[in-house]
Amino acid sequence: xxxxxxxxxxxxxxxxxxxxxxxxxxxxxxxxxxxxxxxxxxxxxxxxxxxxxxxxxxxxxxxxxxxxxxxxxxxxxxxxxxxxxxxxxxxxxxxxxxxxxxxxxxxxxxxxxxxxxxxxxxxxxxxxxxxxxxxxxxxxxxxxxxxxxxxxxxxxxxxxxxxxxxxxxxxxxxxxxxxxxxxxxxxxxxxxxxxxxxxxxxxxxxxxxxxxxxxxxxxxxxxxxxxxxxxxxxxxxxxxxxxxxxxxxxxxxxxxxxxxxxxxxxxxxxxxxxxx
Numbered sequence: 001x002x003x004x005x006x007x008x009x010x011x012x013x014x015x016x017x018x019x020x021x022x023x024x025x026x027x028x029x030x031x032x033x034x035x036x037x038x039x040x041x042x043x044x045x046x047x048x049x050x051x052x053x054x055x056x057x058x059x060x061x062x063x064x065x066x067x068x069x070x071x072x073x074x075x076x077x078x079x080x081x082x083x084x085x086x087x088x089x090x091x092x093x094x095x096x097x098x099x100x101x102x103x104x105x106x107x108x109x110x111x112x113x114x115x116x117x118x119x120x121x122x123x124x125x126x127x128x129x130x131x132x133x134x135x136x137x138x139x140x141x142x143x144x145x146x147x148x149x150x151x152x153x154x155x156x157x158x159x160x161x162x163x164x165x166x167x168x169x170x171x172x173x174x175x176x177x178x179x180x181x182x183x184x185x186x187x188x189x190x191x192x193x194x195x196x197x198x199x200x201x202x203x204x205x206x207x208x209x210x211x212x213x214x215x216x217x218x219x220x221x222x223x224x225x226x227x228x229x230x231x232x233x234x235x236x237x238x239x240x241x242x243x244x245x246x247x248x249x250x251x252x253x254x255x256x257x258x259x260x261x262x263x264x265x266x267x268x269x270x271x272x273x274x275x276x
Contacts, residue, residue, distance in 0.1 A: 015134050015150055030134055031152040058156040062131075065149050066164045069127060072104035073244055074161045076180040077113025077171030079139065087172050088116045090201060093237040094169055095120025095128070101245050104129055106165060108157075109141045109148055113171045118144035131157050158183060166251075167197040167244040172205040188230055189223075197247035199232045199240045206233055 013022040021027070029037075035051060075094060081087050095105050095117040105121035107114035109130020121128040122144045130145035134152045141148045151157040161180070168184045170177060181200075187193040200206045210233065218225050232243050 014136070015132070015140075026136075030136060032134075032154060035153070055153060055156060058151055058153060059159065062149050062151070062156060062160040063163070065147065066129070066160060069104045069129065069147070069164060071102060071166050071248070072106050072127075072129065072164050073098050073167045073169060074106040074165040074180075075113070075117040075169045075171070076108070076173060076177045077117070078173035078177060079108070079110045079112040079114060080174070081112035081116070081172075083116070087113060087202070090237055091116035091171055092120035092123075094171070094201065094240060095122075095126075096124040097237050097241040098169075098244070099124040099126025101241050103166065103244075106131060106161060107145075108133065108176075109145050110139045111142055113173060113177075115142035115144060118142055122146060131160055133157055162187060162193060165196065166248045167199070169240050169244065170198070170200050172202050185227075185230055189227055194251060195230075195247075196251070197232065197244045198230055199234060199243050201234055201237065201240050203233055203235050 014026040015021075031054075075091070075098075077087065077091060081091070091113045097120075098105050099121050104127035105117055106129045107117050109118070109132040114130070118128040118130060119142075128144055128146045130141050130148040132139070132141050132148060132150040133154060134150070141150070149160070151160075158180070162184070168181075170181050181198070184196075184198055188195050188198065200210075210228070210231065213223070213228060214225075217223050218228070232240075234240050234243070
């Protein structure tokens with residue numbers, strides 16, 4: 001995620017929720033920085049309740065905007081990828097294939113891989129969603145987003161990525177992409193969310209990271225070898241989407257079986273009660 005100012009006399013500006021600021025109006029810190037700062041004056045304590053209300057409003061707005069999108073998949077990747085790079089074309093293909101498989105597509109709404117995925121989804125006639133974030137410079141919502149929500153706080157944004165996704169597809173990226181990847185892995189590994197599919201695209205790009213996890217992290221006991229089975233690694237966008245669909249179908253079947261088993265158990269309990 002680049003920190004360079006976009007071109008223009010004042011850059012493209014800075015988003016503070018729905019407000020656009022430019023020039024001398026741009027603050028020096030983000031909402032996240034101010035929330036997490038530890039050395040503030042005591043009057044900071046009196047401002048926290050208002051921040052809590054603002055955080056609550058982000059969840060309310062995000063949940064309200066996304067509640068009816070239906071099945072969706074989140075796609076993560078670098079904001080720095082250029083349109084003439086191979087990964088851009090891969091992301092376009094991923095977005096289109098997900099739509100053809102019946103999913104809406106959710107990205108961070110920015111440039112690079114995010115833009116490419118939204119473009120693929122939009123051109124394929126599907127729902128293209130962007131979840132933007134307040135940064136020290138404006139990373140505007142790309143033009144291929146049909147439904148966009150801007151967030152001040154990363155954790156509210158991450159919650160919406162997870163809450164409304166049936167799977168995660170991850171293309172090459174930097175710190176932000178790695179954060180989103182490991183956030184998803186941790187939630188699935190610890191059973192905080194359903195065991196959604198997590199598919200990496202780009203064997204050459206990801207093999208070093210996965211090799212390090214196998215050769216260093218597993219032997220030291222910091223993760224278990226089966227934890228790596230949570231990750232699928234492919235090169236082909238069609239294969240990535242197939243894996244997402246396959247795992248989603250398994251989860252739906254498991255959920256239906258659990259519902260049926262619960263219903264049968266309730267009926268049996270009711271019959272047993274009536275026999276007494």
